[in-house]
Amino acid sequence: MSTENHYKQLGLNEDATFDEIQAARNRLTEENSGDPKRQETIEAAYDAILMERLRMRQEGKIKVPEGIRFAERLAQAPPPASPAPVKESSSWLQGLLDTPSRADILWPAGIFSVLAGLTFYYPPSASGILAAAVLVSLYFLSRKEGKLGRAVVVSLSSLTGGLLFSAVVNALIQSQFPNLALAAQSPLSIALVIQTWVTLFILWLVTSFLR
Incomplete structure (x- = not known):
């Protein structure tokens, strides 16, 4: 399925902003809360659009705002190790x-x-x-x-x-x-x-x- 069809599934134009993409996805997910298949379609379209935007960002064609959620991230970096507790002198x-x-x-x-x-x-x-x-x-x-x-x-x-x-x-x-x-x-x-x-x-x- 082309990226254009993914935009149409969310009721968006290809020049939609990231805020508009997320708002459309949230609205459609809420409207179709009783239809799991429709929700999967919405999520797939949303993920496909974001992956396309990610590719475009890597190619330098667009700038993606910090904090945007991409469907397939690399493995999350492990949380920073907490510093070892300082051993207190015994009582x-x-x-x-x-x-x-x-x-x-x-x-x-x-x-x-x-x-x-x-x-x-x-x-x-x-x-x-x-x-x-x-x-x-x-x-x-x-x-x-x-x-x-x-x-x-x-x-x-x-x-x-x-x-x-x-x-x-x-x-x-x-x-x-x-x-x-x-x-x-x-x-x-x-x-x-x-x-x-x-x-x-x-x-x-x-x-x-x-x-």
Whole structure:
């Protein structure tokens, strides 16, 4: 069947606009809602006209408005993949970590730095300095949540972990720099300083960034 006959089936001229084509198709479909065969004929005519307009568009003879529906489109492009959901930190981790202010970081850092300096000038005082550091950690931790018992557990655990970790650090330093202990007047003093500094650093991290 020629394109001219398709236009006649919709009651249109060949110079009909796209809006007129769609309006005629909708009107005839509604008028023949009880006649499936007639509806199929209307749809076939409508699709044939649009396919002809598509061909003409591809040849540059006409310009087809954006959004016009063609009967036989290529496969629809898959919908854009939704971004992967960002994994949120588990509730226990959120409850454990703190977002400290600048003062919450600098005040403990200043105090622990002073204690580290005292250790450097007088290594035998390391035990007393670590005891003072635990009290400092207790003060700042208990001030955040008002839970003294929890602050005690966290501070003592940090002290224990710091001492164990510093022992590993001391062993690594001695294995990598064996001449350091030989050159020092008191290798024990160097070990005490390193042990105290590492433990103070861990206590500062816990005090500043844990609740």
